[in-house]
Amino acid sequence: LIRVERLCKIYSLESGVNGTVNSQVLYDVSLSINRGEFVAIMGHSGSGKSTLMNLLGCLDTPTSGHYWLAGRDVASLSEKELASVRNHNLGFVFQGFNLLKRMTALDNVATPLLYAGVSRAESRQRAQELLQQTGLGKFSEYQPNQLSGGQQQRVAISRALVNNPQLILADEPTGNLDTQTSGEIMGVFKRLNREKGITIVLVTHEDDIAAYASRLVRLKDGRVIHDSKVDS
Amino acid sequence: LIRVERLCKIYSLESGVNGTVNSQVLYDVSLSINRGEFVAIMGHSGSGKSTLMNLLGCLDTPTSGHYWLAGRDVASLSEKELASVRNHNLGFVFQGFNLLKRMTALDNVATPLLYAGVSRAESRQRAQELLQQTGLGKFSEYQPNQLSGGQQQRVAISRALVNNPQLILADEPTGNLDTQTSGEIMGVFKRLNREKGITIVLVTHEDDIAAYASRLVRLKDGRVIHDSKVDS
């Protein structure tokens, strides 16, 4: 489903009065992920995990290297095709949630369905089901600033799942959740992976959370230093 | 240092066309925290931890109940006095970081010192030291959107420590940090507590992090259900 080859990402930063400095953040990252896999990505703060996830989620382009998603070279897709992939096939849980502040939780979760052309009534019903699944059934009319950190995180998770994506990219989805709530969320991911064959790539800092996956990839200073299957 | 008695917090939410609904989020929270203590607060997502922290940090007012900080009744302080307390005596690490997006990391960290009347040169020097302590010495000129989640979190931590506060309120300061970086940050907190007697109240979801504290308070549905000292 996912094949990346020698992905590199370099940022240019303004430095001082005249210069720019280049900061390389990913070095020759190569990976293949098959449909139905459940992969955990770990690594130190700043090691490049979110940068890699943004590339996998077609939210950013690499400085060099190739990325084939479902057999298609992502670099060759038009902006319109990319938007369609992101909307129909991908669910992305952002490390910083990225909720729309002026909408309720329900409308935040319904948004991807509306973009996909689903009716308003059906979008809101499906969004309510997803909020129920993440324990937020009673909070659908709350706005993000009325929700706790972990509740906002769960709205972001519900939104990523609402259009039944084939691929879920979750960037530290349990960072703001207590152990019990984390277990419930990981149960949802595990069920989607086992029962529906949905492919999951999940960044986490916690070994307990990584243990739900069947494969572990470790990044260090922008390079893959470990990539192997684990018994689960 | 901190004494709260029967703190309650009720939010009013607009519900439907005409009504408002009241949602009680803290029920009769009573606690005393002495100078030099290191207290961990745990509880499920939505149990009221951040709400309590905002009350302790003088960022919000309770619906009922009393709060004495260093012997002074917080409800009787003027806005000016509250601002002075927050600036000189308190360091707050927000769950959502709350960094200023258009400033560099260095200027974000220096801001509390500038407000306290410290010279620009000295503020920036002190800010640089704090960034060094949280492993961000090379990132002082980066803006928040150029930093990883865990790097932003550490800028927020540095900012909370920069004016040598007597009381640090840290709301899930390691949620976005890997185990090694978390250990470094907790080492900084432990040192401040042991060597300088700084009082620390820290919200966390992780038992390993709570283990650094000498006392554990547990919230459930807005009530204190556990409050006891632990060996550390």
Ligand SMILES: Nc1ncnc2c1ncn2[C@@H]1O[C@H](COP(=O)(O)OP(=O)(O)OP(=O)(O)O)[C@@H](O)[C@H]1O
């Ligand atoms: N402005 C508000 N209006 C209405 N309800 C609110 C508001 N702010 C917070 N709440 C509610 O108060 C409850 C407690 O929120 P709080 O942020 O204190 O939880 P928390 O324990 O910090 O959770 P987490 O671990 O997820 O960060 C939540 O159920 C939340 O929905």
Ligand SMILES: Nc1ncnc2c1ncn2[C@@H]1O[C@H](COP(=O)(O)OP(=O)(O)OP(=O)(O)O)[C@@H](O)[C@H]1O
């Ligand atoms: N726009 C940018 N310009 C310059 N550098 C950037 C930019 N975005 C990210 N970086 C740098 O890229 C590096 C990797 O960032 P990334 O967000 O991928 O880390 P991460 O592994 O997700 O870390 P964390 O666990 O803290 O979330 C960091 O050192 C960061 O400072």
Ligand SMILES: [Mg+2]
């Ligand atoms: Mg990240």
Ligand SMILES: [Mg+2]
């Ligand atoms: Mg909170």
